[in-house]
Amino acid sequence: MSDDFFAELEFEITAQTAKKVLKSDAVKLKRQALNTKLNAPARAKAAEEYKQIQSIVEANQWQVVRAAGLFTEQHCDGCGSVHYNFLQYMQEEHKIGGKSRRWVRTPLPVDGLAIETIIQPLTTHICSDCCSEHGLNVLTPTIRLMPVAGALTVSAAYIQGDINGAPEES
Numbered sequence: 001m002s003d004d005f006f007a008e009l010e011f012e013i014t015a016q017t018a019k020k021v022l023k024s025d026a027v028k029l030k031r032q033a034l035n036t037k038l039n040a041p042a043r044a045k046a047a048e049e050y051k052q053i054q055s056i057v058e059a060n061q062w063q064v065v066r067a068a069g070l071f072t073e074q075h076c077d078g079c080g081s082v083h084y085n086f087l088q089y090m091q092e093e094h095k096i097g098g099k100s101r102r103w104v105r106t107p108l109p110v111d112g113l114a115i116e117t118i119i120q121p122l123t124t125h126i127c128s129d130c131c132s133e134h135g136l137n138v139l140t141p142t143i144r145l146m147p148v149a150g151a152l153t154v155s156a157a158y159i160q161g162d163i164n165g166a167p168e169e170s
């Protein structure tokens with residue numbers, strides 16, 4: 001792991017910790033502002049500080065506006081087959097009081113939102129329908145399952161050679 005990675009991680013942990021401290025400070029100040037056993041100036045001071053902290057907390061909150069399931073749509077230019085695979089649930093969030101928007105993955109969609117479908121198009125030259133024509137077999141007795149922790153993903157920069165051309169020399 002690079003120093004940059006740990007610096008980013010530390011920054012994120014610090015930011016998350018700061019948010020939690022702000023939220024707990026806001027709760028304490030709200031209690032003080034509503035505590036009738038305190039004198040009026042102390043309650044007014046707590047109410048003013050609560051408003052300031054609450055505006056900072058609210059500025060860092062996101063509202064979920066859309067839910068979606070992300071699928072890949074794999075087109076095989078070898079045989080023309082199309083395969084769909086579900087990848088993950090996603091949600092679009094808008095920053096409350098701001099203009100920022102973001103898509104993030106989520107374990108489950110928020111209740112009550114219609115679930116849209118997002119399709120990520122992919123192209124392959126050999127799919128599970130035609131792999132046997134190229135000397136590959138999916139689901140044979142010798143299949144090896146790769147542990148999830150070691151899963152590989154296709155690089156966007158990967159370019160496969162011509163599967164119907166002459167073998168490449170190494």
Ligand SMILES: [Zn+2]
Nearest residue numbers: 076079127130
């Ligand atoms: Zn195919």
